[in-house]
Amino acid sequence: MKSGAVLAGVLGACADSGKVNDSGPRTLGDIPSPYGQRSTYEKSVRYTNLSVTPEAGASRTPLQDSYGILTPSSLHFERHHSGIPTIDPSQHHLLIHGMVDRPLVFSMEEIFRLPSVSRIHFIECSGNSGREWTTPEPTVQRTHGMLGCSEWTGVSLSLLLSEVGVQSEAKWIIAEGADGCKLHRSIPMEKAMDNIIIAYAQNGEAIRPEQGYPVRLVVPGWEGNTHVKWLRRIKAVDQPYMGREETSKYTDLMPDGKARQFTFVMEAKSVITFPSGRDKLPGPGFYEITGLAWSGRGLIKSVEISIDGGQSWQEAQFQEPRHPVALTRFRLPWRWEGQEVTLRSRCIDETGYVQPSREALIEARGLNTRYHYNGITAWRVSSDGSVQNAYA
């Protein structure tokens, strides 16, 4: 590295020491604060495109400004079906009932006393990247921003189900939220007894209202709306309830007219976050290509990047340690010579599943759905350095 060869494109522009500004602060600054805020110079926000019923709305994480694998709680995407309820935790209870031996009700204080678990997991809306099927959007925030990754802390659902004594006829649970529409999802008992967290904390502090305060489900690797927010009730039942979110929504109509239903797992997927749509590279030279990969089935095993439109692929490096069912940051050093190029990433998870091309995904699933898109995204860098969605 002593030669400076790798970074010369950047460093060539840096060697003018006349740029040093020595007029920095010479006075006392602000004093310590009880609860911090970001710099007023930082403006990155969730993208919201609100309809006439904004309470059934969504916001998207600014992935183009993301660092590492964690999503700040203040920038974690939101998706609501009847808005964010205001819940006083001292009045909130969780009921576990149905086909169980001992129905129980928990206050939040009681939940806090139970054995806890913390894990880092992604949450992705089933509708994330939904417009990539037909009319791709311009930025990575809009194509992939219904995605976040946090450290979640709470109680294992399996522990509580063991305590209430699930009866052998109970094959599913219904999880219900305390929002105005009482959103609910049916989840197979096998998953309920596996690795679901009843989460009351996110990224080291109490979960935020828009993420389900005071308590939500975190259902590792499964589609976002199964992670029921403002959780008030879990009922053990013998069959799914076929509610709105598993019939009119989140079910994919296949080319043969059959319905692809209860496709809970979010399959392996990746996206390049830099450079991405609407970026403008200032000129030829060194850049680091970086992005995120994830799989609902466990660890990401490898990410490959193509800078020649998919003809050849290079292995990217990972931020370590990788966490299973979490965002995985990948990076690849790149020297741009100023020509038009198309950048793609594709990932492979630990089951050997390979992220499909957009064409292969459409061939297999048709165009009758807006859900569960996990195809490859392509960014075209023009010779002037501007970047756009290559499928747009």
Added chain:
Amino acid sequence: MKSGAVLAGVLGACADSGKVNDSGPRTLGDIPSPYGQRSTYEKSVRYTNLSVTPEAGASRTPLQDSYGILTPSSLHFERHHSGIPTIDPSQHHLLIHGMVDRPLVFSMEEIFRLPSVSRIHFIECSGNSGREWTTPEPTVQRTHGMLGCSEWTGVSLSLLLSEVGVQSEAKWIIAEGADGCKLHRSIPMEKAMDNIIIAYAQNGEAIRPEQGYPVRLVVPGWEGNTHVKWLRRIKAVDQPYMGREETSKYTDLMPDGKARQFTFVMEAKSVITFPSGRDKLPGPGFYEITGLAWSGRGLIKSVEISIDGGQSWQEAQFQEPRHPVALTRFRLPWRWEGQEVTLRSRCIDETGYVQPSREALIEARGLNTRYHYNGITAWRVSSDGSVQNAYA
């Protein structure tokens, strides 16, 4: 678990289904927001005890309310020597000069273009737990709150030093901040070429002003004030500068009158965060003892907990995966029978170093310093459930 034996102390109090409040929200709630805030029901804040010159002040992380291993940026402790400067990133530059072949100046835009790295590390003030030497404080926030753990993203200092070409005579670097006092620390070249990050992001977004916006050093495992904030200058030199923060401060006067100087590494340490000082257990029954352990030398290998005043020790469980030079969350299920007990934790790091007792630490170091305390802390639970610092 079907018997409910482990959790009966909690669940016995939960079995009254008359407590279910079904008057929850039936209306539409709030709509998605650009940048989120926590619930208005959450009041946990940094503890600040400001002096007549509050700009040379500190705040402490509320560890009693911490979850998992991450510290929210809004609650990460602060320690300033001349307050928090307001810095416009478009005007900020980093100069690397001194005994180098090619002095360079970087704008923030240029720094963002370079190869990046993200790692989770703790930062602990050298003065954390300083009053445990003589007059222990009442709460874990006040005893251990000058401690935080974040995912930091930035550029490897070693990469930039390689690019400028450090000359063989240069044995140290001086890192200088842009705050009013131009705080600076001398750091040996061996560490500078090892694993230091020039960090511009914390927990997935731009670093906060009180943590050094737009760019700081993160010096894994070393005392907090070496992690120079608002970094403006790195100079390669042949000897340390013996500045204020390494002579009148952060140097320990030993019993024999000699000075223990440049003791950069924060040795292995742990503390129980629940139950801790000023908690009040509501009654006998099941509780989870939990806390944090860390070592400047790498991974925490084990944490043991004593509930009998140090006569016997039980192995705690870890949140996995553990990260090196990061906070490590430990947990131990516990049934309190209502008797007076004293709780202690002690950790062992991967080098085999064992966290010392308070008595052993005082024996070795004397009482002439307020820095580098890493002895065992003891919490006494009285028979009425109240908890206090056993050394107070």
